[in-house]
Amino acid sequence: MTRFAVALASALLAGSLLLGGCLPASRALNEQEDSNYLNGRARVSSLDYRGAIEEFEKAIANNPNSSSAHLELALLHEEQMHDYAAAIYHYEKHLKLRPKSEYAERAKERIKSCKMDLVKTEVLGPVNQGMQRELERLANENIALKQRIETLESQLNARQAAAVQAVRQATPVPQPQTQAVAQPQAVAEPRPSAASTVLESPRQTSAPQRAAQNPRVHIVKSGEKLTTIARDYGVDLNRLMQANPGVSPTRLQIGQSLKIP
Secondary structure (H helix, E strand, O other): OHHHHHHHHHHHHHHHHHHHOOOHHHHHHHHOOOHHHHHHHHHHHOOOHHHHHHHHHHHHHHOOOOHHHHHHHHHHHHHOOOOHHHHHHHHHHHHHHOOOOOOHHHHHHHHHHHHHHHHHHHHHHHHHHHHHHHHHHHHHHHHHHHHHHHHHHHHHHHHHHHHHHHHHHHOOOOOOOHHHHHHHHHHHOOOOOHHHHHHHHHHHHHHHHHHHHOOEEEEOOOOOOHHHHHHHHOOOHHHHHHHOOOOOOOOOOOOOEEEEO
16 A cells, blocks of 8 residues: 555656656657657758758657657747747747756747747838839839930931931032143143143142042041941041051040041
8 A cells, every 4th residue: 555655656746747847858858769850850960941840840740749849840940941930839839848948048038039030020021022113113114214225326326427428418529620720721832742741640640649648537526436437438447447546446535536548
C-alpha cells in the first residue's frame, strides 16, 4: 500500500512538472528525436527553408505539443519568409507549451519585434503599390516624351535642309565672262592668231582656279550635324572631315566655321 502511494505521488508530480514546463531538457530531447524534426533541421542546414517548414509542420502534426518544432517554425517565418503573423503564432505556441524554456525571454522579444514589423507591412503595403503605379505612369510618359522629341528633331532637320536647298536654288551662280571680254577686242583689233589664243587660255581658266583655292565657309547653326551639312553642299563626308581635321563630328558648336571643299 505504501509503495502504491509513493508511485502515485511520483506520477502526479511528474505530470504537474510536465504541464508547468519544468522539464525542458528531457521534453525537448524527445521532441528533437522525431524524424520529421530531424529532417527539418537537415533542410535548414542545406538552406531549403520551404522544405524545412514542411518537415516541422509534419512534426507538429505527429506531436501537437512539440515546442521545439514551433520554435523552429517561428524563426523560419520571421527570418526567412518574413511572415510575421505566422512567426508570432508559433512563438506564442512555444511559450504556451514551455513558458520556462531557455528561449522564453528571447521569444517574447521577438514577438514584440514581429508585431512592429507586421504593422509596418500593413501600413506601407498600399503606399508602395501606389508609388509603383505612379512610377510606371511616369516611365510611360517619359518614353512618349522622348519619342515626341525625336520626331520634332527629325522634322526640324528636314525643314532646315529644305530651306538651305531652296536658298541655293534661288541664288544664281555667276558665270565666267570670257566671251564678254573678248568681243570688244575682236571689233577694234584684227582677228587673233592661233598663238595668241593659246597664250590667252591661261587667263580664261584662272577664275575657276582661284575659286578652288578659296573654299567656301559654312557657319554652324543650331541642330546641324556634319552629315547634314555635307549633304546640303553636295560634298562627300570624308572630304568635309579632311578639310576640317580639328573638328569633332559629334561635337559641333553653334557659330563654328567649317571649310566646304
